[in-house]
Amino acid sequence: MQGEKPKSAKELAKELTAQYLEEARTAHEHGKYVAYTTAVSPVEIFVAHDIIPIYPENHSVACITKRLCTELSEAMENEGYTSHLCAYARCDLGYRLVGKSPMGGIPDPDFLLACNAQCFTLTKWFEVLSRQYRVPLFVFDTPQWIRDQEARKSILRYCVEQLKELISALEELTGKRFDYDRLREVVRLSDEASRLYRRFLDMASYKPSPITIFDALIHMAITVYLRGTPQAVLYYRTLVDEVQQKADRGEGAVPNERFRLYWENLPIWFKFRDHFNLLASYGAAILTSLYVHAWSYEFDLQKDPLETLAENYVSVFSNVTLEERAEMALDLFRRYSLNGMIMFINRSCKAVSFAVHELRDLLSEKTGIPALVFEADMGDPRFYSEAQIRTRIEAYLETLERLEG
Amino acid sequence: MKERLLERLLEVANKPFEALKDLRAKKKVIGSTLADVPEELIHAAGLHPFLILGTNEPIRVSAALMPDNCCSLARSNLELVLAYQPDFFDGFVLSQVCDTTQHLCDIWKRRFQDRYFENFLAPRQVSRPSARQWVAVEMRRLRESLGRYAGRAITDDDLRRSIRLFNENRALLRRLYDVKRRAPGLFSNREFFDVVKAAFFMDRSEHTELLKPLVQWAEGEAEKGAADGHFPAVVAGIVVEPPQIYDLLDEVGANVVADNLPTASRYIYYDVSEEGDPIEAMAERHVSRPNFSPINDQVERIYTDLIELYREYAAQAIFYIHIKYCESQDYDLPDIKRKMREEGIPMLVVETEYQSTHLALMKTRIEAFCEAVLGRV
Ligand code: SF4
Ligand code: SF4
Numbered sequence: 019m020q021g022e023k024p025k026s027a028k029e030l031a032k033e034l035t036a037q038y039l040e041e042a043r044t045a046h047e048h049g050k051y052v053a054y055t056t057a058v059s060p061v062e063i064f065v066a067h068d069i070i071p072i073y074p075e076n077h078s079v080a081c082i083t084k085r086l087c088t089e090l091s092e093a094m095e096n097e098g099y100t101s102h103l104c105a106y107a108r109c110d111l112g113y114r115l116v117g118k119s120p121m122g123g124i125p126d127p128d129f130l131l132a133c134n135a136q137c138f139t140l141t142k143w144f145e146v147l148s149r150q151y152r153v154p155l156f157v158f159d160t161p162q163w164i165r166d167q168e169a170r171k172s173i174l175r176y177c178v179e180q181l182k183e184l185i186s187a188l189e190e191l192t193g194k195r196f197d198y199d200r201l202r203e204v205v206r207l208s209d210e211a212s213r214l215y216r217r218f219l220d221m222a223s224y225k226p227s228p229i230t231i232f233d234a235l236i237h238m239a240i241t242v243y244l245r246g247t248p249q250a251v252l253y254y255r256t257l258v259d260e261v262q263q264k265a266d267r268g269e270g271a272v273p274n275e276r277f278r279l280y281w282e283n284l285p286i287w288f289k290f291r292d293h294f295n296l297l298a299s300y301g302a303a304i305l306t307s308l309y310v311h312a313w314s315y316e317f318d319l320q321k322d323p324l325e326t327l328a329e330n331y332v333s334v335f336s337n338v339t340l341e342e343r344a345e346m347a348l349d350l351f352r353r354y355s356l357n358g359m360i361m362f363i364n365r366s367c368k369a370v371s372f373a374v375h376e377l378r379d380l381l382s383e384k385t386g387i388p389a390l391v392f393e394a395d396m397g398d399p400r401f402y403s404e405a406q407i408r409t410r411i412e413a414y415l416e417t418l419e420r421l422e423g
Numbered sequence: 424m425k426e427r428l429l430e431r432l433l434e435v436a437n438k439p440f441e442a443l444k445d446l447r448a449k450k451k452v453i454g455s456t457l458a459d460v461p462e463e464l465i466h467a468a469g470l471h472p473f474l475i476l477g478t479n480e481p482i483r484v485s486a487a488l489m490p491d492n493c494c495s496l497a498r499s500n501l502e503l504v505l506a507y508q509p510d511f512f513d514g515f516v517l518s519q520v521c522d523t524t525q526h527l528c529d530i531w532k533r534r535f536q537d538r539y540f541e542n543f544l545a546p547r548q549v550s551r552p553s554a555r556q557w558v559a560v561e562m563r564r565l566r567e568s569l570g571r572y573a574g575r576a577i578t579d580d581d582l583r584r585s586i587r588l589f590n591e592n593r594a595l596l597r598r599l600y601d602v603k604r605r606a607p608g609l610f611s612n613r614e615f616f617d618v619v620k621a622a623f624f625m626d627r628s629e630h631t632e633l634l635k636p637l638v639q640w641a642e643g644e645a646e647k648g649a650a651d652g653h654f655p656a657v658v659a660g661i662v663v664e665p666p667q668i669y670d671l672l673d674e675v676g677a678n679v680v681a682d683n684l685p686t687a688s689r690y691i692y693y694d695v696s697e698e699g700d701p702i703e704a705m706a707e708r709h710v711s712r713p714n715f716s717p718i719n720d721q722v723e724r725i726y727t728d729l730i731e732l733y734r735e736y737a738a739q740a741i742f743y744i745h746i747k748y749c750e751s752q753d754y755d756l757p758d759i760k761r762k763m764r765e766e767g768i769p770m771l772v773v774e775t776e777y778q779s780t781h782l783a784l785m786k787t788r789i790e791a792f793c794e795a796v797l798g799r800v
Binding site: 098100102141142146148149169172173175176183363374375 | 488528530542544547552554557560561719723751760761
């Protein structure tokens with residue numbers, strides 16, 4: 019049979035990203051609106067209302083991997099901001115001053131949504147943008163998902179109430195009535211893509227693992243910005259098939275895999291390749307982190323869509339209690355047979371880093387596995403000491419080797 | 424006369440743990456952190472609310488528990504309870520307002536597993552109706568929890584009694600603030616804010632009883648205190664620590680006439696209505712308070728509030744007290760500075776850090792600012 023060869027996940031990703039950016043850039047010409055939002059947020063509501071979500075964080079990651087962070091950060095430091103802020107915010111605020119971008123920039127916002135289950139920083143950063151562009155900022159406030167069933171019920175009610183307020187704000191912005199049937203369909207698609215994404219992440223439980231966290235970090239982009247669309251479903255189906263074939267062939271991502279590691283926190287984006295190579299030379303692979311799992315949602319399609327959205331977003335790992343977060347991590351230790359952990363304290367991100375010392379204690383206590391803890395920054399080489407961190411990673415791997423005997 | 428009226432209040436403000444060391448023998452002491460924990464609820468449960476405001480003593484244990492770029496307020500709060508006052512508190516109600524406080528709660532709770540512990544999950548947005556509903560729900564949860572701990576349910580009447588007491592206390596503090604504005608010669612900034620501070624720590628009835636004669640005396644003397652040589656100023660920020668900062672303002676002749684501090688105006692302004700459901704009344708007060716940096720409100724209030732205070736009280740300068748590594752203030756500051764420049768309002772940003780504030784340097788900066796901007800030597 020004639021016909022086009024089906025596209026690989028990589029090709030699809032490229033194509034979808036280009037399409038998405040093009041659509042965002044020409045949104046106004048097509049009578050659409052652009053909203054900035056946080057990576058963890060009920061974006062399904064935007065998709066269902068024809069609003070194109072833009073993630074300044076993703077743009078900042080692109081700036082960081084192209085090594086623009088220091089330059090952009092210095093630009094905003096000259097305007098009086100401090101270098102203590104999250105590197106994403108620093109890249110973004112710097113980009114707005116000097117216009118430098120590895121991908122031709124991102125369109126300006128008509129609306130801003132910050133969900134503080136992810137972090138508090140984003141609210142403050144978006145407040146700056148709200149003043150700058152004179153556009154509304156909606157804070158979706160998600161109280162900590164404490165372990166108290168009664169409290170959880172009220173937290174959910176508060177969150178659902180806010181999603182209704184969000185919908186009213188969007189109706190006001192666009193002058194269009196919100197379509198709940200469409201939302202149901204979008205949530206269904208989002209659910210399908212999220213479950214496939216989780217299946218892809220879970221392929222790391224094979225021995226040897228066909229993927230490492232670096233694959234996860236590359237492939238999570240689509241679910242972050244296209245969940246709720248049929249394209250995202252197609253993409254993850256393709257990806258899962260590809261990785262499954264690799265697993266069936268018994269191909270590991272790292273030759274002679276010996277150490278299967280957990281990584282705490284976001285990655286050090288500009289060191290990504292170096293870390294992979296260094297670890298691989300010891301037969302070590304970082305397989306997972308709670309961070310990449312932050313997008314493996316499971317929506318309950320039997321429930322009211324606003325409720326299942328609220329439930330999923332409020333309970334993200336950065337908004338649960340420390341004990342629950344440790345349990346979430348331990349679940350990964352068990353399912354992926356992990357035997358090492360690198361705990362990165364990220365200067366940029368208080369939301370994820372603040373309680374890392376305690377988390378390490380909890381995890382080491384329960385698993386008996388030693389941990390490497392180090393401080394650096396995910397984006398800014400000024401706060402990253404190459405020699406020191408390299409030596410510590412090597413020393414840690416040697417400890418693991420010794421323990422293995 | 425003044426010295427005698429102030430003596431106990433200043434002692435409590437400056438050495439609370441010594442001055443109140445027998446507190447625990449009378450009542451169970453519940454420590455809380457900034458901001459906005461509804462103290463009336465703690466009081467109504469027959470417990471003693473005590474605001475934890477950090478320590479300037481050296482850091483010994485908390486450095487190993489949190490990253491270096493944690494604000495010193497949070498760090499020294501934890502230090503205070505772990506290293507310096509491990510036995511002072513029977514329990515805690517901690518407020519979550521930012522990433523730091525949210526995670527601090529988890530660390531804290533794990534260290535005090537034998538004590539009562541509750542989070543106060545304040546809404547971090549206050550401009551929509553849902554916030555008002557939520558804070559009432561959260562206050563009811565806290566009421567239940569405190570009641571369980573105290574072994575008796577908090578009735579509406581208990582709560583009304585506490586509200587009345589706190590309202591009375593706040594009203595007296597406002598009257599005193601009012602005299603201070605008009606009569607800067609009567610008492611210093613340090614004395615006034617120490618009097619407010621004493622309320623965070625001591626029994627509220629005792630504080631009220633001490634305030635009554637003080638306010639009466641101050642109102643009677645107000646005419647005599649309108650001394651020259653002071654200039655009216657606004658103080659902005661979260662906490663003004665170490666309190667010697669107020670001494671520095673006194674030295675340059677600044678008279679603080681207004682502020683937006685959760686440790687001053689946000690604390691004493693607006694009463695809880697004594698009509699209707701007491702929880703609803705407390706929720707109403709909660710959402711109508713002045714703007715507070717970590718709580719999202721209309722985004723321009725970070726400076727419009729200050730400009731209003733500056734104009735309303737005919738101030739000549741704003742002193743913005745910036746806690747190093749406070750992310751919330753870090754995001755606000757450049758826009759506040761720009762706005763003040765545009766409006767021609769003189770503002771000095773003073774950076775502080777528990778443990779390491781360099782007072783001599785700060786003094787030079789404040790003096791230089793007053794000289795250059797206000798022409799005062
Ligand atoms: S890295 Fe952390 S602080 Fe920065 S935007 Fe992401 S979650 Fe927030
Ligand atoms: S609001 Fe600022 S000062 Fe207060 S705990 Fe958070 S970071 Fe620290």
